[in-house]
Amino acid sequence: MNAEELRLEVLRRLHGVDNAEQESGWIVSRATAIPAMEFFFQKRPLEDTEIRSAYAMTDRRLNGEPLQYILGDEYFGELLLKVGPGCLIPRPETFGIVETLLPQIPQNGTFCELGVGSGAISLSVAYAREDVKVYGSELSPDALRWAQRNLAAYGFKNVEFRSGSLFEPFAGMQFDAVAANLPYIPREEKPHLQREVRDFEPDIALFADDGGTALIRQAVSQLDAHLVPGGIAMFEMGAEQTRPLAEFASALPFLAESMILKDCFGVPRFLFVKKI
Secondary structure, three states: OOHHHHHHHHHHHOOOOOOHHHHHHHHHHHHHOOOHHHOOOOOOOOOHHHHHHHHHHHHHHHOOOOHHHHHOEEEEOOEEEEOOOOOOOOOHHHHHHHHHHHHHOOOOOEEEEEOOOOOHHHHHHHHHOOOOEEEEEEOOHHHHHHHHHHHHHHOOOOEEEEEOOOOHHHOOOOEEEEEEOOOOEEHHHHHHOOHHHHOOOOHHHOEEHHHHOHHHHHHHHOHHHHEEEEEEEEEEOOHHHHHHHHHHHHOOOOEEEEEEEEOOOOOEEEEEEEEO
């Protein structure tokens, strides 16, 4: 069996899985170290270990496990990040936070991410802006290990991750910019989520009380103490949280402005605020 024959067999087994055509290629490529674009030209017989590896990954996928956990990594912008159980998988829409905030952080400024997860947002800021000092907090020990692993892989000298919830590790500190992709899914929605999200990604990174707004409200209310005058902050949320959180932010006397921004798919996704 060669690589293309193995891909077709994996594709057959993945029948019913969304995006099976692409996923079969990614699985076989990872199992054989052959780029998917070379399958038609690589006719060497595969080793039994390569075939078994591909089938083992296929079985995990059929059990509902996210492909990113199976492969062990996911791209976020230009960075390839290690991900696995205990860590929220970075989504492309979240990169809107990076794109929006990067040009607005002052030279030699400071940036803080609340709930770093894999470290995707913080590391992307550090990658693009060596002049910015980047801080991040993470309550989950499992997620913090993934963030530290990704930081070690890239070796950025301008990043510091700390254990704790929201601003707890940063008492008395203020920042030019703050960002967060905090849990925002209402708990009652759990039964209706995709199996790979519901059964595999960590609850602590997904669900929040008060219709999904509780943690974001808490973080926004603490910005007065942790943003410099004129500082900015951006929070990801679901479309159903945008109106109540925008109303909440607009009523805070220390904020000069607040607005809802759309993500790369045109969906209302982010609360952007600026301190007086």
